[in-house]
Amino acid sequence: MAGVTGELIGGPAVISTAGLTKHYGNVHALTDLTVDVGAGVTGLVGANGAGKSTLIKILLGLLEPTGGHAHVLGHDIEQQSQEIRRLVGYMPEHDCLPPDVSASDFVVHMARMSGLGASAARERAADVLRHVGLDEERYRPMGGYSTGMKQRAKLAQALAHDPRLVFLDEPTNGLDPAARTDMLRLVQRIGSDFGIAVLVTSHLLGELEQVSDHVIVLDGGHLLRSSSTGEFTERTGSLLVEVVGTETERDRLGEALAQRGLTCRPRGAMVAIDPPPPELAEGGAAQDLIRDVAAELGLGLMRLQPDRRHLEDVFLEGGTRV
Amino acid sequence: MSELSGTPRSGVIHDLGYRHFDGVREGTPAIARTLFVTGVRHAYGLGRSGKSKVMPFLLLAMSLLPAAIVVGVVVLTGLDSLPVSYADYTNQTQLLVSLFAAAQAPVLFSRDLRHRSIVLYLARPLSAPVFALMRWLSLAVSMLVFTLVPTLLLFAGALLAGLDKSDQLTSVGKAIALQVLLAAMVAGIAGLISSVSLRRGFAVVGSVMALIVLTGVVTVVQNIAYYEGDSESGSVATGLASPWSLHNGLANAWDAGVDTPAAVGAAWVPAYVIVALLLVAGCLLGLVARFRKVGSR
Numbered sequence: 001m002a003g004v005t006g007e008l009i010g011g012p013a014v015i016s017t018a019g020l021t022k023h024y025g026n027v028h029a030l031t032d033l034t035v036d037v038g039a040g041v042t043g044l045v046g047a048n049g050a051g052k053s054t055l056i057k058i059l060l061g062l063l064e065p066t067g068g069h070a071h072v073l074g075h076d077i078e079q080q081s082q083e084i085r086r087l088v089g090y091m092p093e094h095d096c097l098p099p100d101v102s103a104s105d106f107v108v109h110m111a112r113m114s115g116l117g118a119s120a121a122r123e124r125a126a127d128v129l130r131h132v133g134l135d136e137e138r139y140r141p142m143g144g145y146s147t148g149m150k151q152r153a154k155l156a157q158a159l160a161h162d163p164r165l166v167f168l169d170e171p172t173n174g175l176d177p178a179a180r181t182d183m184l185r186l187v188q189r190i191g192s193d194f195g196i197a198v199l200v201t202s203h204l205l206g207e208l209e210q211v212s213d214h215v216i217v218l219d220g221g222h223l224l225r226s227s228s229t230g231e232f233t234e235r236t237g238s239l240l241v242e243v244v245g246t247e248t249e250r251d252r253l254g255e256a257l258a259q260r261g262l263t264c265r266p267r268g269a270m271v272a273i274d275p276p277p278p279e280l281a282e283g284g285a286a287q288d289l290i291r292d293v294a295a296e297l298g299l300g301l302m303r304l305q306p307d308r309r310h311l312e313d314v315f316l317e318g319g320t321r322v
Numbered sequence: 323m324s325e326l327s328g329t330p331r332s333g334v335i336h337d338l339g340y341r342h343f344d345g346v347r348e349g350t351p352a353i354a355r356t357l358f359v360t361g362v363r364h365a366y367g368l369g370r371s372g373k374s375k376v377m378p379f380l381l382l383a384m385s386l387l388p389a390a391i392v393v394g395v396v397v398l399t400g401l402d403s404l405p406v407s408y409a410d411y412t413n414q415t416q417l418l419v420s421l422f423a424a425a426q427a428p429v430l431f432s433r434d435l436r437h438r439s440i441v442l443y444l445a446r447p448l449s450a451p452v453f454a455l456m457r458w459l460s461l462a463v464s465m466l467v468f469t470l471v472p473t474l475l476l477f478a479g480a481l482l483a484g485l486d487k488s489d490q491l492t493s494v495g496k497a498i499a500l501q502v503l504l505a506a507m508v509a510g511i512a513g514l515i516s517s518v519s520l521r522r523g524f525a526v527v528g529s530v531m532a533l534i535v536l537t538g539v540v541t542v543v544q545n546i547a548y549y550e551g552d553s554e555s556g557s558v559a560t561g562l563a564s565p566w567s568l569h570n571g572l573a574n575a576w577d578a579g580v581d582t583p584a585a586v587g588a589a590w591v592p593a594y595v596i597v598a599l600l601l602v603a604g605c606l607l608g609l610v611a612r613f614r615k616v617g618s619r
Contacts, residue, residue, distance in 0.1 A: 060445050062618045082447050086347065090445035096438045100371065112356050113446045115347040124343055131340060157442060162343035194340040 012074065014039060014165055014197045015059060019068035022054050022221075029054040031221045032068070037199060041191035043208030043229070044201040046218035052201040053093060055218070056167045060090055073164055086115065089158035093169040093201075096154065099143025103134055103153040106142065107160050114161035121160070128156045131194075132186060148179040155186070159196070166190065168200040172207060184211050237275035238307035240267070241290055244300035256293050262286065272307065350447050354456050357448065361460025362467075365426045377425050382468060385418040389472040393479025404480055407579025408497030409569075411476060412469050412504070416566050417534060420508065422468050423461070424529035427512035428522045430457050431609075435616050436520040444617035454609040462509035469501045496578040500569055503598055507565040508533060510605025517612045537566040544583040557584040562597045572598070 015037040022030040030051045044052050057063040059072050061081025070077045072084045097106065107129060111121035129138045132152040137145070142153055151171060158166050171187060172180045188211040191198045202208050208215055208229075215232055217224040225232075241257075243249050247269075254264040254271045263274040276286035287304060294301045348356075360369070367375030389411065396404060406414065434440040443453055473494060480490045511532050516525040540563050548557035561567035561582065573580035575591050586594065 057618065062441075062444055082350065082449065085445060086447050088445075090442070092438075092441050092445075094438060094441075096441055098433055098437045098439055105369075109360065110442060110446070113353060113443060113448065115349070115353050115447060116343070117346065117348065120343065120345050127341060161347075189340075195342075 013037060013071070015070070015072050015199065017055075017059075017068065017070040020055070020058065020065055020070050021067040022051075022058060022063065023066045028221045030058070030065075033218075033221075033223050034068075035216055035223055035226050037197070037216070038214065039191075039197045040213035041188060041198045041200060041211055043212035043215040044199055044218065045203070045205055045208055045215060046201075047203055049220075050203075050218040051221040052218060053169055054221075056090070056169055056199070056201070060085060060088065060167070087164045089161065089163035089166040089196075091154045091158040091166065091168045091171060093173060095150065097142045097145075097150055100141050102139050103129060103142055103145075103149075103156065104138040106153065107156050110157040111160035116161055124160055124162065125156070128159045129153075131159070132156045133182070147174045148176070148182075151175060151179075151183060155183075159190070159194075163196060165197040165199070168198060170201055170203070172202060172204070180207070187211050236307050237281075239273040239276075239286065239290070240270050240303065240305050240307050241273065241294075241301070242270040242303035243294060244302055249299055252297055253294060253299055256297055257290065260289060260293065262289070270303070350452070353446075353448055354452055357453070357456045358460050358463075361430050361457055362464050364429055365461060365464035370429075374429070378422060381418050381422045381425070382471065385415045385468065386472050386475060388415070389475045389479075393475060393482070396479055396483045396485075400483065403485065404476060406476075408473050408476060408494050409500055409573040409578040410580045411472060412497065412501060413566070413570055413573070413580050415469075415472065416537070419465065419469055419504075420530070420533035420537075420566075423465055423508045423512040424526050424533060426464065427461055427509070427516040427529060428525040430461050431513045431516035432520050432522060432525050435517060435613075438616075440613065440617055441619075444613075450614040450617050451610045454613045455606065458509055458513050458606060458609060461513055462505040465505040465509055466501055469505065470498065473497055473501070493578065496573070496576055500573050500576070500578060503572070504565060504569045506602045507568065507598055507605075510602050510609070511565060514605045514608045514612070517609055533565070537564045540564040540567045541583075548583040554584045558582075558586050558590050561586070562593065565598075565601065568594055568598045568601075 013036040016035070018034050020030055020033040022028075033051075033055065044055070046052050054063065058065050059070060059077060061077055061084060065077075073087050075081075075083045075087075077084065097103075101109075104125060107125040108121045111124050112118065116124060132155050134149060134152050134156065137149060142150065145153065151173070155168070155171060158168070168187060172183050175183060184207060187198060187200055190196050191211075191213070200208065200212070209232070212229050214226070214228050216226045241253065243253050247266075250266060250269060250271055254266060257264050257271070257273065261280070262276055264271050265274075266272070273286070273290070275281070280286040280289060290304060291301060363369045366378045392405060392411075395401070412419065434443065440453075444450055448456070477490060477494045481487065512529040515528040515532060519525045519528050540560055543560045544557045544567065547553045547560060551557075558571065561571040567582075570580045570582050571586040571594050572591065574582045575586040575588065575594070
C-alpha cells in the first residue's frame with residue numbers, strides 16, 4: 001500500500017512511520033502504515049478496531065510492532081522508547097483513574113513519575129488542572145467524578161510534565177454535547193496556544209473536522225488518507241439544490257434535470273448534482289439551467305449551493321475502492 | 323466578586339496562559355526512587371486515607387506488644403539472657419507478619435492493575451520491569467521494617483539489661499540477615515498473588531493460603547515425618563516448601579535460636595539458600611511478565 005505523506009506545518013516531522021505493521025496472529029491491527037505527522041493538531045480517524053489505539057501504543061513503546069519503523073520527536077521507537085516516553089503525554093481511552101485519590105494528588109504523583117521534582121510537580125499540577133477546568137473538585141476523590149471531570153483529570157495527567165506531544169485517545173468519549181464542545185476547544189488550545197503537538201483519535205469524523213489541522217484516516221489497519229483538513233473539506237464541484245415542497249417536488253426536479261443531462265441523486269430533502277459535464281461547467285451554465293428548470297416546473301427554489309466534501313466521503317471512496 | 327463603588331480594584335488576577343516547564347527533569351534512577359518511597363509510604367497507609375492506616379499500624383502494634391513485655395521483664399528481673407531469640411521472635415509473630423504482607427500487597431500490586439492506571443505509569447519513563455521491581459522492593463522493605471522494629475526493640479532492651487553486647491550483636495545480625503531473605507520471599511509471593519487476583523478480597527485470601535495455611539501444612543508434615551515416620555531428611559526436605567520453613571530452617575542451621583522439628587544439617591543449607599533465591603527470582607519474573615502484559619492491553 002502506498003504511503004501518503006501529508007503536508008508538514010514547519011519543522012521536521014513529530015511522528016514518522018515507515019511500513020509499520022502489527023499483527024496479532026490472524027488479526028491485522030495495522031498494515032504497512034507509512035505516514036508523517038507534523039506540529040499542531042492531527043486527527044486520527046477510524047471506526048472502532050481500525051488500529052488507532054494500536055498505533056499509539058506502538059509509538060509509546062508499549063507494544064512491539066511486527067514490522068516497520070517509526071520515529072517520534074526524532075527518536076527511534078525501538079531503541080529510544082524511554083526517551084520518547086519522557087517527552088510525550090498519553091491520555092488513554094479507557095478509565096485509568098484510581099477512585100480513592102484526589103485529582104490533585106494524582107496529577108502531582110504522575111508529574112513526579114515523569115521526572116519532575118516535588119515542588120515543580122505541585123506547581124505544574126495546579127497549573128494544568130486550572131487549564132483543563134477542574135476547580136474545587138480537584139481535592140475530592142476521583143471515584144465521585146462525572147465522566148466529564150474524569151476526562152479532564154485524564155487530560156491533566158497527560159499534560160502534567162509539559163510534554164512536546166500528547167496522544168489523546170478518544171477524549172470526547174462518553175461526554176454530553178456541551179462537555180464535548182469544551183473538550184474539543186481544549187484540544188485545539190493545546191495544539192495552538194500551548195504549542196504542544198497533538199495526535200487525537202476519534203471515531204466521529206465531524207469532531208475532528210472542527211479542531212484538526214491535519215487528518216489521518218485509518219480503515220481496518222490500512223491508511224486510507226492523510227492530508228490537511230482543508231483538503232478534505234474542499235469543494236467537490238457538486239451542487240446541492242433544494243426546492244419548496246415535499247419529496248414529490250424534489251423528485252420532479254431531479255427527473256427533469258436528469259433529462260437535461262445532469263446526474264442527480266436525492267440527498268435528504270435536497271437533490272445532489274454530480275459535477276456537471278464540460279459543456280455546462282463554464283460560467284455557471286449549470287446553475288442557470290437549474291434555475292430555468294425550476295421555473296418551468298413552477299417550483300420555488302430555496303437553495304442552490306456548492307457541495308463541500310466531508311470526512312465521511314473518504315470512507316465512502318475507500319469503501320468503493322477496496 | 324463584590325465591586326465596591328469608588329474604590330479602585332487593587333488585586334487583579336492575571337491569566338498567565340500556558341507556561342512551559344523548563345526546569346530540571348530527573349533521570350530514571352530518581353523517578354524509580356520516588357516510586358519506591360511512595361510505595362513504602364502507601365504500604366503503611368501514609369499519604370492515603372486515615373482508614374488505610376489502621377490495619378498496618380494495628381498489626382505493627384500487635385507485633386511490638388510482646389517485645390515490649392519481654393523487654394520489661396528482662397530489664398526488671400535482670401535475666402541473663404533474652405527468653406526468646408531475635409530470629410525466633412520473628413518466627414513466633416509470623417501470623418502478624420504474613421497478615422501484614424497479605425493485607426498490604428494489594429495496595430501496591432492490585433490497585434494500578436485493577437484501575438488500569440498501570441498504563442499511565444508505563445507511558446512514562448519507567449519500564450515495566452523497573453516498575454515491577456520497585457513495587458516489590460517497596461513491599462519487601464515495608465516488611466523488613468515490620469520485622470525490624472520489634473527486633474530492634476528487643477535489642478535495645480537486651481543492652482539496657484546489660485547483656486553481653488557482642489553476643490547480642492551477632493545474634494541480632496543473623497536475625498536481620500534472615501529477615502531480609504524472608505521479606506524478599508514473602509513480598510514476592512504476596513505481590514505475585516495480588517497482581518494476578520485483582521479483587522482485594524481474593525488477593526488477601528490467596529496470600530493467606532500461600533503464607534499461613536501452607537506454612538501450617540508444612541509444619542505438620544515436617545512433624546509427622548520426623549516423629550512418626552522417623553525420617554529426618556524427609557522432614558528437612560519438606561521445609562523447602564514454604565518461605566517460613568525456609569527461614570526457620572536456615573535460622574536453625576545458622577544457630578540463630580530457632581527450633582525446627584528436625585535439625586537442619588550443614589549439607590542442607592545450600593539447598594535451602596538456592597530454593598529461597600529461586601523463589602524470589604521466580605516471583606520477580608512472574609511480576610515483570612504480568613505488568614508487561616497488562617501494560618500493553
